[in-house]
Amino acid sequence: xxxxxxxxxxxxxxxxxxxxxxxxxxxxxxxxxxxxxxxxxxxxxxxxxxxxxxxxxxxxxxxxxxxxxxxxxxxxxxxxxxxxxxxxxxxxxxxxxxxxxxxxxxxxxxxxxxxxxxxxxxxxxxxxxxxxxxxxxxxxxxxxx
Amino acid sequence: xxxxxxxxxxxxxxxxxxxxxxxxxxxxxxxxxxxxxxxxxxxxxxxxxxxxxxxxxxxxxxxxxxxxxxxxxxxxxxxxxxxxxxxxxxxxxxxxxxxxxxxxxxxxxxxxxxxxxxxxxxxxxxxxxxxxxxxxxxxxxxxxxxx
Numbered sequence: 001x002x003x004x005x006x007x008x009x010x011x012x013x014x015x016x017x018x019x020x021x022x023x024x025x026x027x028x029x030x031x032x033x034x035x036x037x038x039x040x041x042x043x044x045x046x047x048x049x050x051x052x053x054x055x056x057x058x059x060x061x062x063x064x065x066x067x068x069x070x071x072x073x074x075x076x077x078x079x080x081x082x083x084x085x086x087x088x089x090x091x092x093x094x095x096x097x098x099x100x101x102x103x104x105x106x107x108x109x110x111x112x113x114x115x116x117x118x119x120x121x122x123x124x125x126x127x128x129x130x131x132x133x134x135x136x137x138x139x140x141x142x143x144x145x
Numbered sequence: 146x147x148x149x150x151x152x153x154x155x156x157x158x159x160x161x162x163x164x165x166x167x168x169x170x171x172x173x174x175x176x177x178x179x180x181x182x183x184x185x186x187x188x189x190x191x192x193x194x195x196x197x198x199x200x201x202x203x204x205x206x207x208x209x210x211x212x213x214x215x216x217x218x219x220x221x222x223x224x225x226x227x228x229x230x231x232x233x234x235x236x237x238x239x240x241x242x243x244x245x246x247x248x249x250x251x252x253x254x255x256x257x258x259x260x261x262x263x264x265x266x267x268x269x270x271x272x273x274x275x276x277x278x279x280x281x282x283x284x285x286x287x288x289x290x291x292x
Contacts, residue, residue: 013257017277025284104167106167106171122276124171126273126278129278134176134225138157
């Protein structure tokens with residue numbers, strides 16, 4: 001398959017890091033943010049995608065960013081509600097094949113899944129990773145000081 | 146929101162968690178449920194309200210940069226310390242202190258900002274960068290889609 005076209009909504013810590021990472025891997029990436037200054041987080045070396053300034057809850061902004069040809073959209077703004085709303089528009093109105101939303105509150109993941117939106121919750125991912133590290137430390141005799 | 150940690154050896158560990166926010170409280174609860182010895186330190190008693198009652202009651206309230214507070218939280222006996230306050234810099238400082246001063250075997254600083262995580266790693270601090278981990282998860286998902 002050709003490299004996926006990825007639309008990232010929100011150029012904060014997660015959005016910008018993801019954009020830099022994917023762009024460096026030769027993915028086609030477009031980042032939307034309301035605030036042009038947020039694009040300063042994009043790396044001059046690794047990011048070669050497109051930037052769109054605008055409110056992603058406006059379908060016109062999403063169209064301008066190429067939502068109709070995108071394979072995956074991820075919402076990573078600082079507001080869970082906005083993330084959910086944009087994710088739903090992407091899913092229901094534009095039929096984007098894969099839609100993910102960053103969720104701050106782990107308790108809300110279920111709701112997103114019921115609505116057909118995949119989630120990534122940094123708290124849960126970090127907790128899983130922490131337990132992996134702990135198990136490894138315990139397994140290698142680090143426990144029972 | 147189940148976290149797989151089948152490894153029963155975790156239950157033998159003694160863990161100090163500094164900062165009772167989203168990650169700190171989740172990790173504390175899971176460790177407690179796994180049977181580990183876990184102790185929470187936070188600047189505010191109110192944040193510890195989300196913990197299971199016995200953990201909340203045992204929580205130490207105070208400035209985690211004060212050695213006495215860390216000692217009261219059982220840092221001398223700890224196998225691991227997770228610094229998970231909302232403040233990246235504080236987490237790095239706490240992790241460094243636990244590792245250098247108290248010789249805790251595994252110290253982890255939760256760092257939200259990715260560029261900062263990189264520079265702390267260069268200082269020899271073990272970092273748990275939530276943004277990197279979340280991004281890795283998305284990249285993995287994209288790889289599955291692209292196949």
